[in-house]
Structures are given as C-alpha cells and as structure tokens.
Amino acid sequence: MTTTTEILLLMLGASGILIMLTIFGDLVRARRPAGAPNPVLETYTTRVQSWWAMVILMTLALLTGMFGVSMLFGFVSFAALREFLTLTAKSKADHRSLVLAFFVVLPLQYLFVGMGWIGLFTVFIPVYAFLLLPIVSALRGDTSRFLVRVAETQWGLMVSVFCLSHVPALMVLELPGDGARRVLVIAFLVIVVQLGDLLDFFFGRRIGKRKIAAGISPKTWEGMAAGVLSATAIGGFLYWLTPFGVLGAMGMAAVASTTGMFGSIVLAAIKKDRGVRDWSHLIPGQGGFVDQLDSVIFAAPVFFHLARLIWT
Amino acid sequence: MTWMTRNLRTFAAPIVGHGIRLFARFTTAVRADWKGIEPVVKQRVYYSNHTSNADMPMIWSVLPGAIRRQTRPVAAADYWLKTPLRAFAGRDVFRAVLIDRRRDVERDDPMALILAALDEGSSLIIFPEGNRNMTEDPLLPFRSGLYNIAKARPDVDLVPTWIANLNTVMPKGEIIPLPLICTVTFGQPVHLKDDEPMGDFLTRAADALVAQRPEVRK
Numbered sequence: 001m002t003t004t005t006e007i008l009l010l011m012l013g014a015s016g017i018l019i020m021l022t023i024f025g026d027l028v029r030a031r032r033p034a035g036a037p038n039p040v041l042e043t044y045t046t047r048v049q050s051w052w053a054m055v056i057l058m059t060l061a062l063l064t065g066m067f068g069v070s071m072l073f074g075f076v077s078f079a080a081l082r083e084f085l086t087l088t089a090k091s092k093a094d095h096r097s098l099v100l101a102f103f104v105v106l107p108l109q110y111l112f113v114g115m116g117w118i119g120l121f122t123v124f125i126p127v128y129a130f131l132l133l134p135i136v137s138a139l140r141g142d143t144s145r146f147l148v149r150v151a152e153t154q155w156g157l158m159v160s161v162f163c164l165s166h167v168p169a170l171m172v173l174e175l176p177g178d179g180a181r182r183v184l185v186i187a188f189l190v191i192v193v194q195l196g197d198l199l200d201f202f203f204g205r206r207i208g209k210r211k212i213a214a215g216i217s218p219k220t221w222e223g224m225a226a227g228v229l230s231a232t233a234i235g236g237f238l239y240w241l242t243p244f245g246v247l248g249a250m251g252m253a254a255v256a257s258t259t260g261m262f263g264s265i266v267l268a269a270i271k272k273d274r275g276v277r278d279w280s281h282l283i284p285g286q287g288g289f290v291d292q293l294d295s296v297i298f299a300a301p302v303f304f305h306l307a308r309l310i311w312t
Numbered sequence: 313m314t315w316m317t318r319n320l321r322t323f324a325a326p327i328v329g330h331g332i333r334l335f336a337r338f339t340t341a342v343r344a345d346w347k348g349i350e351p352v353v354k355q356r357v358y359y360s361n362h363t364s365n366a367d368m369p370m371i372w373s374v375l376p377g378a379i380r381r382q383t384r385p386v387a388a389a390d391y392w393l394k395t396p397l398r399a400f401a402g403r404d405v406f407r408a409v410l411i412d413r414r415r416d417v418e419r420d421d422p423m424a425l426i427l428a429a430l431d432e433g434s435s436l437i438i439f440p441e442g443n444r445n446m447t448e449d450p451l452l453p454f455r456s457g458l459y460n461i462a463k464a465r466p467d468v469d470l471v472p473t474w475i476a477n478l479n480t481v482m483p484k485g486e487i488i489p490l491p492l493i494c495t496v497t498f499g500q501p502v503h504l505k506d507d508e509p510m511g512d513f514l515t516r517a518a519d520a521l522v523a524q525r526p527e528v529r530k
Contacts (some may be wrong), residue, residue, distance in 0.1 A: 078491070080339075082341065082491050082492060082493060083493065085490075085492060086477065086493040090480065092483045095483055095486050095490065096421045098490050099488045099490060102490065102491055103488070275527060279494055280341065281343050283340055
C-alpha cells in the first residue's frame with residue numbers, strides 16, 4: 001500500500017466517523033422540542049463542523065508532504081500568534097520586536113523545520129528570539145512593565161510558533177522504516193490528541209464529577225481519564241501509521257493525550273486571566289485557532305522529543 | 313482622454329475596494345460586533361474614535377456590502393487630495409465627503425456638504441474628535457460637528473462606533489502594520505434631546521462611544 005493510499009484511507013475513515021457524528025447530532029436535535037436551544041448540542045455540532053474543515057485541510061496538506069504540512073502549520077501559527085499577541089501586554093516600544101516576531105521569527109522557524117535543521121529549529125526561539133527581541137524592545141527606551149511585555153511576547157512565540165512547528169517537524173525525524181511514511185506519524189498525533197479531546201468532552205458531560213481545576217476549565221478527572229484511555233486505545237488501533245509498534249503507539253498516544261489535556265487547562269487559565277471566553281472568533285462557533293489546537297500545542301514538542309529519544 | 317481615465321477609475325474603484333477589504337481582513341481579521349444595532353440598510357451617522365489613518369477604511373471594510381455602498385466617510389480634503397493615488401481612493405473608492413479644513417480661506421461650508429450628503433440618503437462615517445488622538449485618554453473632546461448634525465437632522469441615528477486595537481496595529485511613525493485582531497463595535501444610537509445644550513449632548517455622545525470599548529484586562 002502506498003502512503004497516498006493510506007492517507008486516503010484515513011480520510012475515508014475520518015469522513016465515516018464524521019458522517020456518523022453529524023447524523024447522531026441531527027438525530028438528537030430532531031428528538032428535542034423545536035425552539036429550545038441546547039448549548040451542549042450546539043457546541044457539539046460546531047465542533048463536528050470545524051472537524052470536517054480540519055480533516056479536509058489536513059488531508060490536502062499530508063498529500064503534498066513536507067511542503068504542504070509546513071505551509072498549513074505556518075499559517076495556523078500565524079493565526080495563533082495573532083490571537084495570542086492581541087491579548088498580551090505591549091507598548092509602542094515593542095512595535096519593532098513584534099513585527100520581527102510575526103514576519104521574521106515565524107517564517108524562519110518554519111524554514112528551518114522545512115530544511116530539517118533540527119539543531120537550529122529546536123533552539124531558535126527559546127535561545128535566539130528569546131535574547132534578541134528584548135534587546136530590540138529595550139533599545140526603544142520604554143521600561144514600564146518591561147519584563148511583563150517581553151515575557152508575554154516570548155510566551156506567545158513559544159506556544160503559537162515553537163510548539164506548533166513540532167508537528168511538521170515530525171517529518172524530519174529519522175524514524176525507522178520508509179521515509180515517505182513519516183507524514184503518517186503527523187496524522188497519528190493529530191488524530192489521537194483531537195479524538196481524545198472529543199471523548200473527554202463527551203464523557204465529561206456524562207460521568208464527570210470532580211473538576212480538575214475548578215474556576216478555570218470544565219474538565220473533570222473522570223472525563224479526562226476516559227478521554228486518555230480512549231486515545232490510548234485509538235493509538236493501538238492506528239499503530240500501523242507509526243514505526244512504534246502496538247504498545248509503543250499506545251504509550252505515545254497516552255502521553256500525547258494527557259499532555260494535551262493539561263495544556264488545554266493552562267491555555268484556559270490565560271483566557272480566564274484576560275477575561276475572554278475564546279481566543280478569537282475565526283472558527284465559527286468554536287472560538288479561535290488556539291482554542292481548537294490547545295492540546296496539540298502542548299502535545300507536539302513532547303511527542304517529538306520522546307519519539308526522537310526512543311526511536312532514532 | 314478624460315473620458316478614458318474616468319471609465320478606468322470607475323472600473324478600478326470596486327477592485328481596489330475589494331483589495332483594501334481583503335487586506336484588512338487578512339492582517340487584522342477585523343470583526344464587526346453589532347451590539348446596539350442590527351446590520352440593516354438604514355440611514356445612520358457612524359461616529360467613531362480616531363487614532364490612526366486606517367480607522368476609516370477599517371469601519372468601511374466591516375460594513376456589509378449593501379450598507380457599505382450606501383455609506384460615505386467624511387474626511388479631510390488636505391489629506392485625501394494630497395497625491396493622485398489618495399485622491400483616487402478618497403473620491404472613487406470610498407466616495408468620501410471631502411471637507412476643506414483650512415479656516416483662513418474661502419471654502420465650501422463643511423456642514424452644508426455633510427447635510428447635502430445626508431439629504432441624498434447616504435449614511436456617513438465621521439470622526440467627531442476632528443484629529444487623530446495621540447494621547448493616553450480614550451477620546452479627545454468632540455468638536456461641534458456631531459451636535460450640528462444632530463440638531464439639523466434629528467431623525468438620523470447617530471451610532472457610536474468604537475474601533476479597538478488599531479492604534480497598536482499601526483502606531484504613528486511606523487511603516488509595517490502588526491497583524492493583531494481588531495474589532496469594530498456598534499452601539500445603540502443616540503439622538504439630541506429637546507433643548508439639550510451642546511456641551512451635555514457631546515459629553516453624552518462621547519460616553520456612549522467609550523462604553524463600546526471591549527474590556528480586556530492587561
């Protein structure tokens with residue numbers, strides 16, 4: 001089976017699940033009295049809709065390989081950084097360093113990923129951008145809340161650009177097996193993390209009792225356990241996408257899903273602090289790009305480095 | 313030749329308009345928040361805070377097509393007629409009501425131009441502060457223009473329209489805009505009350521505008 005066939009099979013499988021989820025939502029809606037809006041059902045429906053868009057975009061990106069995946073995540077990083085830096089502290093003195101963040105640091109990070117320069121893209125933002133951008137800001141002379149401003153900008157870059165770029169970076173790893181199949185590891189990561197989230201949401205509503213971080217996020221221990229277990233099982237079913245073997249795939253899925261769920265709580269805490277409900281309005285009904293990808297953001301670097309440590 | 317230029321301008325204006333709107337959407341993902349009114353075609357005067365030269369194109373970009381085609385910004389002639397390119401944008405793309413700000417020369421009465429545009433049925437975008445606000449205060453004191461419009465055409469809805477974030481996107485003196493998310497919030501219309509003095513009305517209108525500012529804790 002060629003990689004293209006496998007990607008198309010995945011797309012078919014995902015479409016099958018989405019068709020079922022769409023029909024399920026419509027059935028639940030039909031059984032409810034008309035004119036009584038149900039927020040849980042509406043959230044569910046919009047989630048499924050944005051999933052359709054994600055599946056189509058991901059499939060197209062995976063089919064075009066490194067270039068497509070890098071371009072897709074480059075644009076997603078741009079949208080995520082825009083959402084993040086809209087809410088952070090900044091002053092006129094930061095204009096140049098923020099311009100550098102958007103138009104120099106972000107494209108360079110994805111260029112380094114695309115070129116496969118692991119030694120550079122794993123340190124470029126945590127070291128070079130970390131040191132350079134505060135210099136540019138300091139030279140403009142405004143010291144009011146200086147540390148807050150540079151720290152929040154750095155957090156924006158780490159979350160939106162550095163972490164997210166580790167998704168396309170998975171293709172750079174010299175994992176065992178056919179090089180062309182490495183693109184499938186990306187599909188594996190995104191599928192297990194996002195399905196784990198969906199099932200956490202589903203079970204949390206049904207059996208969730210004890211809040212993990214009351215006042216920040218509706219996530220419950222019960223929902224999260226069910227979500228991580230489901231992600232682990234799904235990872236086992238999808239082991240053939242990876243060179244990890246069945247047990248390895250299950251372990252990687254469990255780690256990625258757990259990290260992702262805690263990451264989503266961290267990003268929810270930032271939203272709470274800034275007094276906003278969503279990062280933006282750009283994905284209809286769903287919020288922003290950071291809302292949709294919060295768990296992938298946290299899972300990707302951990303997944304990348306574990307895979308690198310164990311399988312290369 | 314004039315005939316050809318005129319046709320070329322008529323042809324190019326909507327294309328440039330689309331370009332401006334696409335650019336605004338791509339860089340700032342600008343969003344309209346219709347808090348106090350519905351986005352319907354109705355004669356209105358949108359009055360807005362003014363921090364950047366991009367304010368007017370930004371409001372213009374978020375208006376839905378039918379409303380946009382009916383809406384004309386009120387803008388300074390000295391700025392919009394400075395170069396042929398700006399004159400094309402001001403006259404043909406935005407169809408601005410151009411006001412001569414010089415006080416020492418003989419000029420068309422600004423109020424007469426504004427009222428004529430209203431009487432044609434156009435909605436207007438105006439910046440009652442008169443100048444760009446470079447201070448830390450949310451608004452500069454309003455000039456009398458808004459009061460004069462409210463007095464002369466009391467039936468027209470005056471809609472407070474707050475543009476958030478644009479001064480961070482492009483502070484004065486910078487060349488490259490930052491792609492941050494901007495929102496344009498439309499509040500509930502204000503009208504002049506019977507016998508309301510100018511000062512009271514302008515304060516009330518300014519308060520109604522500041523009330524539209526989205527709250528983000530920093």
